[in-house]
Amino acid sequence: MSSTTEFAIRTTSLTKRYGATAAPVYALREVTLDVERGQRVALLGKSGSGKSTLLNMIGGLDRPTAGGLTVAGRDLEHLSGRELASFRSRSVGMIFQSFNLVLSRTALENVELPMVFAGLPPRERRGEARRALEAVGLAARLDHRPAQLSGGENQRVAVARALVNRPEVVLADEPTGNLDSATAHEVAALILNHVRDHGATLVLVTHDEELAGQCTERVVRLKDGRLMDPD
Amino acid sequence: MTDVLGLPVVAMWQQKSRTALTTLGVVFGSFVLAASLSIHQGVQETIEREAHRSDVLRRINVQSNWSRPASTVPAKNVVVEGKMSEARRTRIRRALANYQNSLGGDKPAALLTPETLRKLAQLKHVESVEPDVSQNGFVVFDGRDLPIHIESARPRDVAYAKRLVAGGFFEGPAEQAAVVHEFLLYRLGVIDEDAVESVLGRTIRIEIRRAQYGPGVRVYLIKPDGTVPSLEETGALAKINARLPALLEKLDLPAEEIELLRRAAEDAPPPAAEEYELELAIVGVIRAASEFEEKERRWWESLGGSDGSIVLPYQTAADLFFRTPSQRERGASSAVLFVNREENVEQVFKQVTDLGLSGQSALEIIKRERLMWLLVFGGMTCIAAVALMVAALGIANTMLMSVLERTREIGVMKAVGAADAHVLTIFLVEGVLIGLAGGALGVLLAWVASFPGDAWVRSMVSRDMKIELRETVFLFPPWLALTVVLFSVVVTTLATVYPARRAAKTDPVAALRHE
Numbered sequence: 008m009s010s011t012t013e014f015a016i017r018t019t020s021l022t023k024r025y026g027a028t029a030a031p032v033y034a035l036r037e038v039t040l041d042v043e044r045g046q047r048v049a050l051l052g053k054s055g056s057g058k059s060t061l062l063n064m065i066g067g068l069d070r071p072t073a074g075g076l077t078v079a080g081r082d083l084e085h086l087s088g089r090e091l092a093s094f095r096s097r098s099v100g101m102i103f104q105s106f107n108l109v110l111s112r113t114a115l116e117n118v119e120l121p122m123v124f125a126g127l128p129p130r131e132r133r134g135e136a137r138r139a140l141e142a143v144g145l146a147a148r149l150d151h152r153p154a155q156l157s158g159g160e161n162q163r164v165a166v167a168r169a170l171v172n173r174p175e176v177v178l179a180d181e182p183t184g185n186l187d188s189a190t191a192h193e194v195a196a197l198i199l200n201h202v203r204d205h206g207a208t209l210v211l212v213t214h215d216e217e218l219a220g221q222c223t224e225r226v227v228r229l230k231d232g233r234l235m236d237p238d
Numbered sequence: 239m240t241d242v243l244g245l246p247v248v249a250m251w252q253q254k255s256r257t258a259l260t261t262l263g264v265v266f267g268s269f270v271l272a273a274s275l276s277i278h279q280g281v282q283e284t285i286e287r288e289a290h291r292s293d294v295l296r297r298i299n300v301q302s303n304w305s306r307p308a309s310t311v312p313a314k315n316v317v318v319e320g321k322m323s324e325a326r327r328t329r330i331r332r333a334l335a336n337y338q339n340s341l342g343g344d345k346p347a348a349l350l351t352p353e354t355l356r357k358l359a360q361l362k363h364v365e366s367v368e369p370d371v372s373q374n375g376f377v378v379f380d381g382r383d384l385p386i387h388i389e390s391a392r393p394r395d396v397a398y399a400k401r402l403v404a405g406g407f408f409e410g411p412a413e414q415a416a417v418v419h420e421f422l423l424y425r426l427g428v429i430d431e432d433a434v435e436s437v438l439g440r441t442i443r444i445e446i447r448r449a450q451y452g453p454g455v456r457v458y459l460i461k462p463d464g465t466v467p468s469l470e471e472t473g474a475l476a477k478i479n480a481r482l483p484a485l486l487e488k489l490d491l492p493a494e495e496i497e498l499l500r501r502a503a504e505d506a507p508p509p510a511a512e513e514y515e516l517e518l519a520i521v522g523v524i525r526a527a528s529e530f531e532e533k534e535r536r537w538w539e540s541l542g543g544s545d546g547s548i549v550l551p552y553q554t555a556a557d558l559f560f561r562t563p564s565q566r567e568r569g570a571s572s573a574v575l576f577v578n579r580e581e582n583v584e585q586v587f588k589q590v591t592d593l594g595l596s597g598q599s600a601l602e603i604i605k606r607e608r609l610m611w612l613l614v615f616g617g618m619t620c621i622a623a624v625a626l627m628v629a630a631l632g633i634a635n636t637m638l639m640s641v642l643e644r645t646r647e648i649g650v651m652k653a654v655g656a657a658d659a660h661v662l663t664i665f666l667v668e669g670v671l672i673g674l675a676g677g678a679l680g681v682l683l684a685w686v687a688s689f690p691g692d693a694w695v696r697s698m699v700s701r702d703m704k705i706e707l708r709e710t711v712f713l714f715p716p717w718l719a720l721t722v723v724l725f726s727v728v729v730t731t732l733a734t735v736y737p738a739r740r741a742a743k744t745d746p747v748a749a750l751r752h753e
Contacts, residue, residue, distance in 0.1 A: 068653060068746045089657045096655020107650045107750060111252040123242060124655035168654065 014077070015176055015208035016042040016065055021074035023060050023232075034060040036232040037074065044175075047202060047209040049219035052229035058212045059180055061229070065210060066101050066178045067091045079175040096125040100169030100207075102198070104181035106161040108153045108168075114140060114160075115149040118168045125172060139167040143197055159190035166194060170201045177202055180212045191215075195222050242660050246667040253640070260636045261676045264726050267626030268680020269687075272714075272722045274618035276684060277691075279718065280711035281611055285604065287709065295604065296365075296583060298575040300358065300590055300597040302349040348594030349569035352560050358575060361589050363582035366411070368392060368552045369570035371559035376469045377548060378443040379426045385466045386422060387547045388444065390555035398524060398549065400531075405438045405522035411553035416442055417522040418548050437520050444548070446514040446562060447472040455482055455503040476513075514561045518550070626726060630733035633672060637665060637737035641744075648741055649749025662742040669734025670727055677726030681719045688712035 023035040035057045042048050050058045063069040065078055067086075076083045079098040086094060095101075100121075108117045115136050122132035140149055143163040153161050162182065169177060179198060183191030199222050202209045213219055219226055228235040250257045316334045318327050348354060350369060359367045368390070377386045391398055393408045398417065408415055420434060428437055447469065457478050459467045467475065478485075483503040486496050550558070560566045575590070575597075577583045583601045590597045641648070648661055692710045699705050 063747050066653070068750075089659065092652070092655050092657035092660070095653065101653055103653075103750065107646070107653065109647050109650055111249065111647075116248075120651065121654040123245070124651070124657070124660055 013043060014041050015044045015046070015079060016040065016210070017075070017077045018061075018065075019075035021061070021064065021071050021076055023057070023064065023069070024072040033232045035064075035071070038229075038232070038234050040227065040234060042208055042210065044208055045206045046225060047199075047223040048211070049223040049226045050210060050212045050229060051214070051216070051219060051226055052235075055231075056229040057232040058229055060232075062101075062178050062180050062210060062212050065176070066099050067095045068101075092124065096121045097172055098175050100172065100174035100177045102162075102165050102169045102177070102179040102182045104184040106153070106158075106165045106185075108161055108164055110153050113150050113152055114145060114156065114164045114167075117153070117164055118171050121168060121172050135171055136167075139171040140164070142201075143167045159186055159194065162186060162190075162194050163197065166197050166201075170198075173205055174207060176208045176210070178210050178212075181214070182211070183213070183215065183218060191218070192221075198222065242663055243667055246664045246671065249644070249664070250668055250671060256636060256640070257672070260633055261672050261679070263629035263632045264626070264672055264676025264730055265679045265683065267622060267629045267729075268677045268722050268726045269683045270625050270680075271619065271622035271725065272681045272684035272718065273687065273691075273712075274615060274622050275718050275722065276688060276712045276714055278611070278615040278618075279713040279715065280709075282608070283713060284707060284709065284711055285607060285611070293576065294600040295580045296577045298577065298583065298587055298590060298597050298599045299572060300350065300575055300595050301572045302569050303594050303596045350571070350573050350595070351569040352556075352566060354569065354593065354595070355556070355573060357593060358573065358590065361575075361586055363578050363586050365576040365578050366392075367573055367575055368411075369556050369559075369573040371552070371556045371570050373446070373559055373565070374466060376445040376447065377422070377426070378445060378469075379440075382426050383445075383469050384422070384425055385468065386444075388555060388558070389547050389549050390552040391417075391549050393551060401524045401527060403523050403525050404435050405520070407522055408551040411551045412557075413521075413551045414518055414554060415521040416444075416518040416548050416550055417524055418442065418520055420523050420525050422548060423523060434523050437523065440520055441517050442520055442548070444516045444518065444558070445469060446558065447476070455486075455499055457482060514558065516558050518554070524549070626729045629676070630729045633669065633730050633733040634737060637669065637734050638740065640668075641665065641737050641741040644741075645744060645749045645752040648744045649746045649752065652744070652746035653750060658742040661744070662738045665738035665741050666731060666734055669731045669738070673727035673730030674723065676730065677723035678719075680726065681714075681722050685714055688714070 018038055018040045020037040020039055021035055022033065022037055025032045025034060038057075038061060040061075050061065052058050060069065064071055064076060064083075067078070067083055071084070079094075081094055081098065083091065083094070109120065112120075115133070118136040118139050119132050122135060127135070137146075137149065140146060140163075143166055145160060145163055145167070148156060148160060148164075151160075153164070156164065162185075166182070169179075177198065182198065183194055186194060195218055198209070198211075201207065209223065211219065211222055315338050316331050318330045318334065322330070355367055355369055358364060370390070372387060372389045375386060375388050376383050391408070393410055393413070395407065399407050402417075403420055405417070407417060418437070423434060423437060428434060457475060459471055459475055461467065483500065486499050486503065489496065489499075491499075556570070559570065575586065577586045580601065583599055587597060587599055587602075648656075651661065688710070692712050695711050696707050699707055
């Protein structure tokens with residue numbers, strides 16, 4: 008068996024159960040998955056198959072009902088709420104289908120947010136945020152609010168926010184779902200370039216087989232909360 | 239964590255209208271609190287300042303105590319006859335005891351006799367004892383005599399001194415001197431204004447001729463015009479009363495009635511001679527108080543000298559008063575004690591009442607006024623507190639609405655690394671900022687409103703109480719502003735605790751799905 012340090016993500020019989028024990032609903036059922044460092048994995052499956060649930064757990068947004076979960080060398084099961092928050096700001100970068108930007112803040116301020124909670128000083132985080140937005144081609148949109156940006160531009164801001172702290176693991180949940188094809192390709196390319204340049208691990212949830220083929224080197228399928236092709 | 243503090247400021251700025259309305263509630267509550275604290279401070283200081291303008295707080299008015307408790311009446315004097323319930327018997331017995339007291343059959347509790355006045359003067363912390371020994375008598379000057387009212391005053395009394403038209407006032411309490419009223423001099427034949435100065439240094443004679451009111455058969459003269467009998471009339475009456483028992487035989491009455499009267503006359507003690515004279519030098523002449531002086535007078539200040547009066551130093555007047563045996567026995571009607579310091583008044587007052595006397599002190603009145611004002615202030619503060627509580631409820635509601643509206647935003651913040659503590663801090667800081675802004679604005683508003691408020695209070699006091707206040711009744715010491723702001727911050731922060739905890743406990747996954 009490979010050591011934990013070679014794997015960015017390791018799940019062991021990961022289970023998420025909702026409802027009473029008499030009639031529970033399983034969003035995930037005993038998912039065991041290993042993702043090596045720097046690997047790019049696509050999670051495919053129909054709606055309700057548990058893709059987003061698995062992604063949320065890997066991202067530290069949700070806790071499993073049972074099973075083990077290690078991400079970027081951290082045993083998430085044994086992290087406190089504060090440690091989990093720190094993990095989310097430094098070790099993981101999440102990109103969502105609906106962008107999930109703070110509407111009242113500018114593009115620059117949105118990208119700064121993870122660094123605010125990570126405790127970086129203002130001058131440093133401002134510089135990093137500016138560079139991140141320049142890297143996604145939004146140097147001229149720093150002071151624009153989400154309502155003043157197009158869908159593609161908003162997703163670029165979200166990508167910049169997710170990658171600004173150079174996380175070890177990048178989690179993208181249908182990042183191109185709300186974009187037209189041309190913009191989708193641009194955004195996908197941005198993510199791919201960063202992941203390659205920094206050796207980050209990528210887990211991409213998508214319905215798009217073509218996108219999965221373009222961005223990832225491995226496909227994992229889920230059905231009814233279970234892995235269809237276990238390692 | 240300090241970098242997180244900028245987030246609530248931005249959030250509040252984004253919701254300007256809501257923030258302004260929420261803050262307005264705090265402004266109102268803080269305004270009421272600041273105004274009530276301010277006027278409490280101002281009025282307290284005004285009461286103290288006005289009271290300390292004179293020595294009224296060191297003064298105790300003492301009176302003889304004619305009543306004795308019903309329990310001191312001997313049992314043999316309160317036998318209740320007849321068949322009745324025990325409750326009624328107790329009531330009748332008590333009424334009978336009070337009736338016995340009113341007859342004066344037993345000695346009263348305490349009188350202001352010379353001996354009692356000496357005891358009072360020897361009490362610890364007592365500076366002076368000035369009995370009210372005003373009495374009626376006659377004045378003889380330049381061959382004329384007039385009935386007069388004899389009054390007493392303290393040396394260097396300011397109220398009298400203000401009204402001197404010639405000469406000066408007494409230097410000591412036992413000085414053998416008199417100050418006469420200009421109207422009295424006018425009636426004594428000193429007509430021209432130029433002649434007034436000429437009376438200074440001259441001798442004036444005071445005669446006391448007391449009519450014999452007491453047990454026995456007496457003859458009195460009650461004049462139809464209400465004036466007191468003249469010197470000659472009083473002298474003639476005294477002669478008649480002295481010879482009355484022997485004159486009864488000459489009355490055209492049945493023998494039994496004459497016998498009845500003779501026994502009544504013989505049973506009574508012989509009337510004591512009550513005629514005294516005193517010669518004093520005139521050292522000053524005073525005028526009547528003007529209308530303005532009458533209006534300006536405080537209740538504890540003497541106007542000084544009714545028209546047609548003669549004023550003596552209080553010890554001189556007391557010596558004259560107590561030369562009369564009946565007055566010596568009866569004592570003065572009242573006296574004024576001056577205590578060396580205000581803080582000793584309560585102790586001296588207790589000693590006075592322990593002697594069986596009754597009394598009042600301005601300090602008691604001032605204390606009652608302070609208590610009354612404290613109650614008013616307490617009421618105002620309660621209203622202010624209620625206003626702030628209502629504002630707090632509004633804030634809690636508004637913040638809960640804000641948490642709901644910002645659910646997705648909270649989810650996003652958590653997704654990018656915000657801990658529960660960060661979210662809690664963001665919302666608590668919003669509460670603190672509302673409290674700070676509202677408290678500060680409330681204090682400022684109260685300060686601004688104090689100017690017209692002060693003018694209104696002053697005009698009301700001047701119109702109704704004839705007192706011209708020289709200082710403002712609204713005070714704003716630094717501690718007041720700090721207290722109000724701090725209190726509003728505490729209230730608003732407490733109001734935000736529940737919404738902030740709700741926000742902190744938000745599930746990020748559910749929040750990100752929130753529309």
